[in-house]
Amino acid sequence: MDVAREMRDQRETAEEMFRRDDLRIQLRDKLVRTAHMSGDNVTESEIELAIEQFFESVHSYQDPQRGLKSLLAHCWVWRGRLILATAAFTTVLGGLWFLFS
Amino acid sequence: MTIPGPTVHQQLMDAYKRLTEQLETDPQNMHDVQKEHEQLDAERDDALRSLAEHYLPELTADAIASTWQEVQSEISTILLQKEDENRSLQQELKRLQKNRAVTEQTLVNASNVLDAAITTQNEVSSVVEKRLQEEPKFVELADRAAIAEVALERAESNLHEIDQDAARKLPSYEASTLFQYLNERGYGGKEYRSRGMTRRIDRWLARYIDFTKAKQGFDFLKQTPDQMRKIIADDRRSLNVVMEELERKRDRVANALGLPEKISLTEQLTKDHNQSLQTMDFILESMKEAEERIRDMADPRGSHYQKAIELFRQTLVGFKSSDLKKRAAATVDDLTDDQIVARLSGVESDRGDLDDATRSRRELQKQKQDVLEELGRVIQRFRAAHFDSTRSHFVESLNIDEEISYTEDAEDARKMWQKIRRSQRWGDHDSEEEAGGSSLKQVLVNAMGKAAGDERGDDARRAGSRRVEYDSSSDARSVREDYGQE
Numbered sequence: 001m002d003v004a005r006e007m008r009d010q011r012e013t014a015e016e017m018f019r020r021d022d023l024r025i026q027l028r029d030k031l032v033r034t035a036h037m038s039g040d041n042v043t044e045s046e047i048e049l050a051i052e053q054f055f056e057s058v059h060s061y062q063d064p065q066r067g068l069k070s071l072l073a074h075c076w077v078w079r080g081r082l083i084l085a086t087a088a089f090t091t092v093l094g095g096l097w098f099l100f101s
Numbered sequence: 102m103t104i105p106g107p108t109v110h111q112q113l114m115d116a117y118k119r120l121t122e123q124l125e126t127d128p129q130n131m132h133d134v135q136k137e138h139e140q141l142d143a144e145r146d147d148a149l150r151s152l153a154e155h156y157l158p159e160l161t162a163d164a165i166a167s168t169w170q171e172v173q174s175e176i177s178t179i180l181l182q183k184e185d186e187n188r189s190l191q192q193e194l195k196r197l198q199k200n201r202a203v204t205e206q207t208l209v210n211a212s213n214v215l216d217a218a219i220t221t222q223n224e225v226s227s228v229v230e231k232r233l234q235e236e237p238k239f240v241e242l243a244d245r246a247a248i249a250e251v252a253l254e255r256a257e258s259n260l261h262e263i264d265q266d267a268a269r270k271l272p273s274y275e276a277s278t279l280f281q282y283l284n285e286r287g288y289g290g291k292e293y294r295s296r297g298m299t300r301r302i303d304r305w306l307a308r309y310i311d312f313t314k315a316k317q318g319f320d321f322l323k324q325t326p327d328q329m330r331k332i333i334a335d336d337r338r339s340l341n342v343v344m345e346e347l348e349r350k351r352d353r354v355a356n357a358l359g360l361p362e363k364i365s366l367t368e369q370l371t372k373d374h375n376q377s378l379q380t381m382d383f384i385l386e387s388m389k390e391a392e393e394r395i396r397d398m399a400d401p402r403g404s405h406y407q408k409a410i411e412l413f414r415q416t417l418v419g420f421k422s423s424d425l426k427k428r429a430a431a432t433v434d435d436l437t438d439d440q441i442v443a444r445l446s447g448v449e450s451d452r453g454d455l456d457d458a459t460r461s462r463r464e465l466q467k468q469k470q471d472v473l474e475e476l477g478r479v480i481q482r483f484r485a486a487h488f489d490s491t492r493s494h495f496v497e498s499l500n501i502d503e504e505i506s507y508t509e510d511a512e513d514a515r516k517m518w519q520k521i522r523r524s525q526r527w528g529d530h531d532s533e534e535e536a537g538g539s540s541l542k543q544v545l546v547n548a549m550g551k552a553a554g555d556e557r558g559d560d561a562r563r564a565g566s567r568r569v570e571y572d573s574s575s576d577a578r579s580v581r582e583d584y585g586q587e
C-alpha cells in the first residue's frame with residue numbers, strides 16, 4: 001500500500017511539474033496584482049527577475065554558515081576517522097616514549 | 102728572421118680552404134650559364150616559329166602551294182585531316198540538332214502528361230480530405246491527437262527546464278558532507294537503526310541542517326525528471342495509437358478512390374521527366390563542344406595551323422643559318438624573312454659565344470681541381486716531412502699566398518713544393534734527429550751540413566734530407582751492410 005501511495009505521490013508531483021509554466025504565469029499575475037494594490041511601480045523585467053529568483057531558491061541546498069556548530073557537526077560526521085588518527089598518533093608517541101625513556 | 106713551420110702549415114691549410122670554397126661556387130655559376138642557354142634556345146625557337154609563320158601565313162591550299170617544297174606534302178596532309186574532321190563534325194552537329202528536336206518534343210509531352218497527373222492527384226487528394234472531414238469519428242480522433250500533441254510539446258518543454266534545474270542544484274547536495282552522512286545512514290526512514298547517544302546527536306545534526314526539507318528537495322530533483330520521462334513516453338504511445346487509427350481511416354478512403362495509384366503514377370512520370378531533362382542537357386553540351394571545334398576549324402590560325410607551324414619549325418631546325426640566309430635573300434621583294442634570319446643569326450652567334458665561354462670555364466674549373474688535389478698532396482708531404490713541427494723554420498722570402506696566386510696548374514703546385522723544401526731549415530740538432538724519423542740518416546744530414554761549412558751547409562742538409570725522405574727504407578739495409586763489413 002505504501003509503495004502504491006508513494007508511486008501515486010510521485011506521479012502527482014511529476015504531473016504538477018508539467019504545469020510548471022502555469023505556475024510561472026500564476027506567480028506573475030499574483031506579483032502584478034500585489035504591486036498594484038500596494039501602489040509599487042514595478043517593471044516587467046523586475047517581475048521576471050523575482051520569478052527567476054523564486055525558482056532558483058526552490059529545492060536548492062546550502063550548508064549552514066561556518067562556526068563552532070559547523071565544526072562540531074563535521075567532527076561528529078568524521079568521528080571514526082578522528083578516533084583512528086588519534087589512536088595511531090598515541091601509539092607512535094607511546095612507542096617513542098618506550099624506546100627513549 | 103724565419104717563418105715557423107706551423108705558420109706555413111696554417112697558410113697552406115687556409116689556401117686549401119680558399120680554393121675549395123672557390124670550387125664550390127663554380128657550380129652555381131654553371132647553373133646561371135645553363136639558364137642563359139635555355140633562354141637563347143627559347144629565343145631561337147621563337148625566331149624559327151616566326152620564320153615558319155612568315156612562310157606559311159595561313160593553312161589554306163594557296164598558302165601551302167607558295168611555301169617551301171620540303172614541307173608542302175606534310176602540311177597538305179594536315180590540311181586534308183582538317184577538312185575531313187570538319188566534314189565529320191558538321192555531320193555530328195546535324196545529328197545532334199535532330200536529336201535535340203526529338204528530345205524537346207519528348208520533354209514537352211512528358212511535362213504535359215506530368216502536369217495532368219499532378220492535377221488529377223490533387224483532385225483525388227481533395228476528395229479524400231473532404232470525405233475524411235465529413236466522418237465524425239475521424240474529426241474526433243484528429244482533435245484528440247492535436248490536443249495530445251500540444252500537451253506533449255508542453256510537457257517536453259517543462260521536462261527540459263526541470264532537467265536543467267536538477268543539473269544545476271544537485272551538485273550542492275552531493276558535495277555536502279553533512280547531508281550525505283545523514284542521507285547514507287537513511288535518517289528519517291525505516292532503515293535508520295542507531296539508538297541512544299548517536300541517535301540524539303544525529304537528530305541535532307538533522308535539525309541543524311534542516312535535513313527534512315533538504316531531503317525533500319533532493320528526492321524531488323532526483324526522481325521527478327525520470328517520472329516525467331515515463332509519463333511522456335506513455336502519452337507518446339497513446340498518441341501513436343490514435344495516429345495509427347487515423348492512418349487506417351485515411352488509407353481506407355484513399356484506396357477506395359485510387360489515390361495510391363495516382364501518386365505512384367505521378368512519381369513515375371516525374372522520374373521520366375527528369376530523365377528527359379538530363380538527356381537534353383547532354384545533347385546541348387555535345388552541341389556546344391561540336392560548335393567550338395567547328396569554330397576552331399574555321400579559324401585559319403586554329404589548332405591545325407599551329408600543328409602545321411610546329412612541323413615547319415622542326416624542319417627549319419635542320420637547316421643551317423647560312424642556308425636560311427640564302428633562301429631569305431632569294432626573296433628579293435620580301436624583307437621580313439631577312440630580318441627574322443638576321444635575328445636568328447644573332448641568337449646563334451650568342452649561343453656560340455656562350456658555348457666557348459662555357460668550355461673555357463670548364464677547363465679552368467678542371468685546372469683549379471688539379472691544383473687543389475696537388476695542394477692536398479703538398480700538405481701531406483709537408484706533414485710527412487714534419488715541416489709543421491715547431492722546430493721547423495722557413496726562410497723569410499717564402500710567401501705561401503703569393504705562391505698560390507701564381508699557381509695556375511698542377512705543375513706550378515709541384516714546383517711550389519720544391520720551393521717549400523728549399524726554404525725549410527731545422528732549428529737545432531736534437532730536433533733534427535726527432536724530425537728525421539731515422540737517427541742514422543739524420544746523423545748523415547747533420548754531418549753533411551757541418552762538413553759543407555756555412556755557405557753550402559743548407560744545400561748539403563737538403564741533399565741529406567732528400568735521402569731521408571725518399572730512401573728511408575735503405576736505413577736498415579745500410580746499417581746491416583756496415584756491420585757486415587766490420
